[in-house]
Amino acid sequence: MVAQSNPRIVWFEDIGRDDVARVGGKNASLGELVRALRPKGIRVPPGFATTAEAYWAFVQANGFEERMRRLLADLDESKISLEEAGKAVRGLFLHGDWPEQIADEIAAAYRQLCERAGRSEVDVAVRSSATAEDLPGASFAGQQETFLNIRGERALLAACRRCYASLFTDRAISYRKAQGFDHMSVALSIGVQQMVRSDIGGSGVMFSIDTETGFKDVVLIDASWGLGENVVQGIVDPDEYQVFKPLLANPAVVPIIGKKRGGKEQKLIYAAGEKPTRNVPTSKAERLAFVLEDTEILTLARWAAAIEAHYACPMDMEWAKDGESGEIFIVQARPETVQSRRQAAAFKSYRIVKAGRKILSGLAVGDAVVAGRVCLIEDPRDIGNFVDGAILVTRTTDPDWVPVMKRATAIVTDHGGRTSHAAIVSRELGLPAIVGAGNATALLHDEQEVTVSCAEGDQGFVYEGTATFETETVEVGNLPRTRTQLMLNLGNPAAAMHWWRLPADGVGLARMEFVVSNHIRVHPMALLRYDELKDQAARREIAELTVGYPDKAEYFVDRLARGLARIAAALYPKPVIVRMSDFKTNEYAGLVGGAEFEPKEENPMIGFRGAARYYSPRYRDGFALECRAVRRLRNDMGFRNVVVMIPFCRSTHEADRVLEVMAENGLRRGEDGLEVFVMCEVPSNVILAAEFAKRFDGFSIGSNDLTQLTLGVDRDSADLATLFDEQDQAVKWMISSVIAAARRAGAKIGLCGQAPSDHPEFAAFLVGCGIDSISVSPDSFIAVKHQIAAAEAARKSEKAR
Template identity: 75%
Template sequence: MAADMPLVVWFEELGQHDVPRVGGKNASLGEMVSHLGSVGVRVPFGFATTAAAYWRFIDGNGLEETITSALADMDGGKATLAETGDIIRHAFLRGEWSKEAAGAITSNYRELCRRAGRIDADVAVRSSATAEDLPNASFAGQQETYLNVRGERALLDACRRCYASLFTDRAISYRQTQGFDHLKVALSIGIQNMVRSDLGGAGVMFSIDTETGFDRVVLINAAWGLGENVVQGAVDPDEYEVFKPFLAVPSLSPIIEMKRGGKAQKLIYAEDGDQPTRNVPTSKAERAAFVLDEPEILQLARWACVIEDHYGRPMDMEWARDGRSGELFIVQARPETVQSRREAGALKTYRIKRKGRKLAAGLSVGDAVVAGRVCVLERARDIARFVDGAVLVTGTTDPDWVPVMKRAAAIVTDHGGRTSHAAIVSRELGLPAIVGTGDATQVLHDGQTVTVSCAEGDEGFVYEGVADYDVEDIDLHGIARTRTRVMLNLANPAAAFRWWRLPADGVGLARMEFVINNDIKIHPMALVRYDTLEDQDARRRIAELTAGYADKTAYFVERLARALARIAAAHHPAPVIVRMSDFKTNEYANLIGGAEFEPQEANPMLGFRGASRYYSPRYREGFALECRAIRLLRQQLGFKNVIVMIPFCRSPREADRVLDVMEANGLKRGQDELQVYVMCEIPSNVILAKAFARRFDGFSIGSNDLTQLTLGVDRDSEALAELFDEQDEAVEWMIRRVIDEAHAAGAKVGLCGQAPSDHPAFAEFLVTCGIDSVSVSPDSFITVKRHVAAAEQAAATVAGAVRA
């Protein structure tokens, strides 16, 4: 090592080309300080020790022989991994600093204190290996970080411990797995001015969706206090998602998810004792509040885009907010290493067909389904009893768990978010994981056979027994383009990003009632009339769900808008048709507080549903909340690709009344690019198609209801099942007629239903009728696309023969 190589370099003198000198982490900090500070990205100032300082420490203390000998004994079976790591680390901790190295570190620390304006300034001491944070390898959590380090002696001690952490058991194991030579990896140490996030908050941020690879969102996790709890998965953080394409528009606030986490504890400075930090419980107010407000979320998301653009790849970042100044900072940035390398043209889908009782639920990591026997472990030191191929169940994981995680079929934890250690490592290993269940270690037991399902959206489930499920590999290359648009039917916002790679032409049916039932759970009128609600149990449950909302109706509006925004974002700028709520009265009554507002009906299928509710005094105020949500979705979040659809509209007169109510609530057809469609599911919609076409921009044929009401057959009747046929000539006459009438009036027509995927002949019939679009479930998309392409090809062949 050249004697004139510097031992310490300030961040502003570094760039991403300096990985061999200061490792990936410190090179990245230098790159951001040097190039991104001018565009507003704040990075705490600091300096880094170089690889030269590390090798000088190795040589000065004769450590190479110790390392080589210990590793040889391990490779030869004479020592365990734990014994080997312990020998090497203790040798480092006994090592002495050369006068030159100690002087370089302490003199630059004094300069840092001068810049900070404090004596013995508190600093973060971070490890940065010269082989880490590369695009094809993630050394997440392999080496140590020390926070709130004060004074020269404490700093030198923390730096020594950083060197030792290059040989933790997990780091040794990881380098061997990745094929890195232990004696060709050096350690740089970043000494960085502390952001007082112990008084504020901190977290992790990705410029890509971590589960699906959807590259048009920023994912942010946040918790109170220092950020280590988020990284380690020790808390259930808040989660925010932001749609990147709209961030350049100052008038928009494209936050498509704000999910409040439990945040049960926070890491703060310790005032006394040997440890510089300690965990304390959060207050009730802190648990009920979001860590970040909307301007802060948007600022971080914009920084994520700037950083991603600068590096030219998806990025994994850590951020912190100073509780004294209120300023936000980026404290780390590294390449994202999982989704960015995923094969773009391949899609593996899992579909649960039959499942056992639900035992636990949390945030899903990955999209696979796995069955296996449970192994509950409380501590990493218990891993000797782990059975290969079992489902690992534990409270939380840290890097010490990696050796056993590699042997697991799936991972389930009580705590943690999507950016926790368990989630990051599971993604890298390709394992399905469910994090933040809250109680998995209590409800699951050793030897129990379970199925871990991450195939049902953002929420993952542990089911009793072995579920029946299908696995399909879909090749997205070579799918034919069609004149007829093939769109998706979607109901679950949590699963929307799973299908972004499909070459769909938008969403033909997004079911609002599914979102209300699963995400909101409360009858809208129970929120409007909360103060006079008689059901005390309902009042209690509503109070719990709406905690943090001064206006309880805002809970409904904001959650509905953001949930629908996930669907709209996944397919923007293609059209997304959102059907206003289409519950039947018995289904509305099952919502929290709903029983007080719904009549008892003998036949809810043909009763008080759809359009008739929207202008009725019984529900008009509830419909106003739905309209407010659509207005927020389109105007504030920015999703003008959303089209509104009215279900079960019995007459043109009823259509006029609904359109009037919508306009009174700020949704006027034709204004601000708003299109309004109507469901075609009643014979009157066909008979009076011209009149409906004057009032609406398009029709969506609900083939199930239209068949039921055309043939007079209950679609749920087993006795009449053979009579229920969407290809019956009477039904086909209805479909052909509405398409002709709508097109003559300039309106579009689509069909949402299963029939085109089940019956190629029906798809061909729709194509020959000139239908504009068909909308199907995602798992049927490829099949229907092929049916439609074949039908269009056949029609073209016939037309060519006729012309000839």
């Protein structure tokens, strides 16, 4: 039988995004997906919608309109409370009778849906879709109800009545009032959509933009077992995946730059009886497994990119995986309403200067820092106890919490991911939040003075007491153009995407050791020789960190490749220079399991470090893991913009040995466009610059070490601090000499040190020498850009004279 639409019932394929006034934002978008994107291979479950006309017919048939107006007027005049008004209006709908014709039409459409599915009573999701919802300027997220696993005509009509009533939940009334919508001008459409059996599969939420930084080239996917309400409401800590969009068109690469396994402690499944769904604990195997395979992650990411391209704006989507067929479906799509409206020309940067003891951590939402007093609310019944201006600490939030969240300065929750209710509403309200902290309600207490920091990457931290922090508004719209390239020094993958708006010419220094120490934490040799470890505490910690990795060395390669990928993605396709590990022996020994593999040295600064390690039997196998990670980053993930750099290379003989070992591990200079640079931080690099230039594509001057070894001064010695000067004439001679030698040899040359940030005249000196690039920390970028422009202008003026 061919489904027929009428003024009160329309099938998804007969509506589109221009039909918001008839079927609300949610259903209009579902229709758009079915009509325009299902033909392109994006799977969307079939269904139909009741129209606004059906809603008004229900209201008029029952004579509700005048009573609704009176109740809402009494609320506006404070004659009755919000709770009283909402309960009274909902009561009207819940006790109203269906007009016979509309009930018959809904039942008939349901029977047609059953015929399509080949079942006598197909299970459906019954979703509310208000005519003022999912708009670019107001999301109305979670304001009305959804009912899952509804079967049979009677159950469907009962669920539809409850949908109508949910237009007047307390939270919906409050939200409309805050957004300036007239209650009596908003109607409700009901979407009836065939269920995807995600109760025995998985589901989640997906954004076509990074939700915290607004970085437009990433798809963010959250996933958990069972029906999707747990992810949306923040009841579970989901898996999180990040995919780099610009490389999705290349079928030969897998640009998944982030994979984080969530706790997923419970799942929402079908239930028999009065309640159609129930939460049950997940198994240990489910908690330890990822919900999605890589191929499924890529499929969803490609769909997200296609949906975004069709709508011409960043999108917020819900998806579900059918546990019976294994197929994945998009079940909702709406415009993203926060990052897409942010001003691109300026952003505020926060920096912690001094903080107290770190109490806890979780996922950071936003990028601000807030200090204040805790207001702990464990039970929703105690919402009335919230103190205005406090930091709200609770287990999780749902739409009923929105009025309280508006009065908070920051939010901390035990549970939830980046797409949970708490995260979404916090972004919309412009509040910093930490979600999925695990034990915030156990560790924090009422009136405790704390600082909530979301300014340190994707991990947020709660510090004891009031921290000292700085804020800076970074303007990027009118920066001058310069011949000298200005690049960034980055090490923290979690924070890399925060700086995507800066018009940098690439990353001049990506510190591999930062990724190892913060995201891996284990010495690579301890992973390779795990069975030989004598330190039992280290063995236990490694076993815990590498859960899900049968091959412990793969843990190192996988986490290092993905960590570096996030840095490589931030400024793609511009060059990103990754320095191979440059720990000193005492620093390597501080990694988990590292003490058994490192010698004790009197002066690690000029000891067994850098290039010398890479071909040494003591560390050669560990270096092979680093090479595997970079090879995966460039070849398997597609980041051919990555340049490799070798630190502390003392001689040309050593350079030859390192290049040979790299080639043995699949990193051959010149192959697949691979460039290899060398740090210039030892005087021999300057003296033999022409010879080094034959072996490397470029130099990066490490001014700290070069100053130390040129002047013979320990840079960490307080007694010699006045002698350590990067602007000493001997150091400047070294720098100018190597720049000249590099230019004669046709090699690239840059500097990655702090001096240009601290001393404007040093930047002018480098420009005068003809350096190709300068790389600085992000917080110095604007100032140094102006310094370079001024230096170039002065030089041009001198030449003109």
